[in-house]
Amino acid sequence: MISLSDVVANLQKYWAEVSPSETPTFFPGSPLDANGLDTWIEFWITQSHESPYRNGHQPLSVLIDVHCFSNAKNLRAVWKLADDVRLQLSQKLLEIHSQESSELVTGYLRLNEAICRDLTRDSVPVRTHLLQHVVVSLQGRVDSVEPITSESP
Amino acid sequence: MAVSNIVRNLRDGELTIKDGDSKSMTVLLDQGDLSWTQRLQTIEIKDRGSIANGHLRKGDEESVALSFSARWTQLISASGDPLQLYEMLSFRSAASLTSTSTAGEQQTLTFEFTVTDPKGAASEKIVFSKVYRETLTMSEGDEANTIAFTGKAFQTAPVVSRV
Numbered sequence: 001m002i003s004l005s006d007v008v009a010n011l012q013k014y015w016a017e018v019s020p021s022e023t024p025t026f027f028p029g030s031p032l033d034a035n036g037l038d039t040w041i042e043f044w045i046t047q048s049h050e051s052p053y054r055n056g057h058q059p060l061s062v063l064i065d066v067h068c069f070s071n072a073k074n075l076r077a078v079w080k081l082a083d084d085v086r087l088q089l090s091q092k093l094l095e096i097h098s099q100e101s102s103e104l105v106t107g108y109l110r111l112n113e114a115i116c117r118d119l120t121r122d123s124v125p126v127r128t129h130l131l132q133h134v135v136v137s138l139q140g141r142v143d144s145v146e147p148i149t150s151e152s153p
Numbered sequence: 154m155a156v157s158n159i160v161r162n163l164r165d166g167e168l169t170i171k172d173g174d175s176k177s178m179t180v181l182l183d184q185g186d187l188s189w190t191q192r193l194q195t196i197e198i199k200d201r202g203s204i205a206n207g208h209l210r211k212g213d214e215e216s217v218a219l220s221f222s223a224r225w226t227q228l229i230s231a232s233g234d235p236l237q238l239y240e241m242l243s244f245r246s247a248a249s250l251t252s253t254s255t256a257g258e259q260q261t262l263t264f265e266f267t268v269t270d271p272k273g274a275a276s277e278k279i280v281f282s283k284v285y286r287e288t289l290t291m292s293e294g295d296e297a298n299t300i301a302f303t304g305k306a307f308q309t310a311p312v313v314s315r316v
Contacts, residue, residue: 052163054185112295141296 002060002096002107002142008045010096011064011109015043018088023081034069039081042067046137060142062109064089067119070132078120078132085136086114096142111140155274165271168221170241171263174251178236182224184299187266189219189281191310217306219264219281225291225298242289242302254283261285261307267316278316281306 012027019025025041026032034040047063066085070078089111096107119133163185171177194212197204228239229247240248244260252260264281283306290301 052185054164054166054181054183 001058002144003098004048004060006096006099006106007048007060007062007109007142009099010094011045012043014094015088019043020081020084023084034071037069038072039068039070039077041081041085042069058144062140062142064111064138064140066136066138068134068136075132078134082116082134082136086116089136089138090114105145107142107144109140109142111138114138157270157272157274159271161268161270165269167267167269169265169267170238171253171265172241172250173253173261173263176236176241176248176250178238178241180221180223180238182226182238184222184224187219187221189217189306189311191215191217214309217281217308217311218303219284219306220301220303222299222301225300228291239289239291239300242286242300259285264306266311276316278314280312280314281308282312283307 015025019041023039023041024037025043027043032040032042044065044067045062046065049061049063051059051061053059066089068078068081068085070081072078090113092111094109094111095105096109098104098106115137117135117137119135120130121133122130166185166187168180168183168187169177170180192215194215196210196212198207198210200206223238225239227237229245230237230240236248239245241250241262244250244252250260250262252258253263254261261283264284266279266281267276268279269276284304285307286302286304288301288303290303292299292301
């Protein structure tokens with residue numbers, strides 16, 4: 001069985017390596033103080049879903065929501081962030097390593113194409129403009145590396 | 154023998170394909186859509202168009218039609234790799250399979266479909282003998298490419314037994 005804990009750990013590790021260095025990322029559970037930040041990202045693995053499966057092979061579907069926030073004066077900065085997210089995640093194939101043994105590959109996560117949604121709300125402006133909020137969502141599927149067919153000689 | 158009232162579904166099935174020698178493959182990426190149809194041919198003899206005065210006769214025996222599909226990984230194996238579904242179903246020469254029918258006849262395989270009782274009381278095995286291929290359709294898809302098999306088992310009904 002693919003470990004959800006391994007999937008989350010590997011995804012967060014990958015994102016920490018490829019995310020834009022000038023923009024901090026907050027994962028669920030980590031404290032967020034957005035005061036003074038022009039842009040920031042919240043990286044959520046919003047949903048996992050087990051499809052019906054037969055013996056042995058258990059595929060796992062995941063939904064990743066990457067929330068991009070911008071207070072910058074440049075109103076297109078949030079879309080630049082969304083593009084960075086798309087570039088690093090869309091159609092990517094990631095190895096899932098066991099947390100117990102980093103050399104052990106337990107599965108592969110294949111991400112599909114991204115969907116972007118503008119969730120900017122009409123709220124009290126921060127500074128002179130609204131806080132902009134774009135969510136980049138990606139569906140992915142995790143397949144274990146267990147043998148996909150078994151054969152007796 | 155015991156029975157259980159737990160309804161079986163695709164999670165309980167397992168399809169194993171065997172050749173006429175000792176090679177076999179358990180298909181783990183099948184979609185859980187295996188289907189078979191047992192046909193019964195009947196000849197209606199009517200008396201001047203009347204059913205009331207007519208009668209029925211047995212028609213020709215019909216072979217069992219069956220189909221299933223599976224998600225596609227690689228089609229063929231390289232040296233040392235496990236046998237792949239495509240090459241087994243298509244009797245690819247490199248797979249060195251042996252037909253379950255006599256040499257010179259159409260190439261056939263044995264399909265064994267095991268349905269496990271979740272309660273463990275009444276698992277069953279359904280064996281299709283002399284299965285030959287009618288169509289093998291490979292399709293692209295968003296979620297997965299698929300290999301779809303349709304064929305017939307040269308018997309009037311599969312052999313069902315408790316395991």
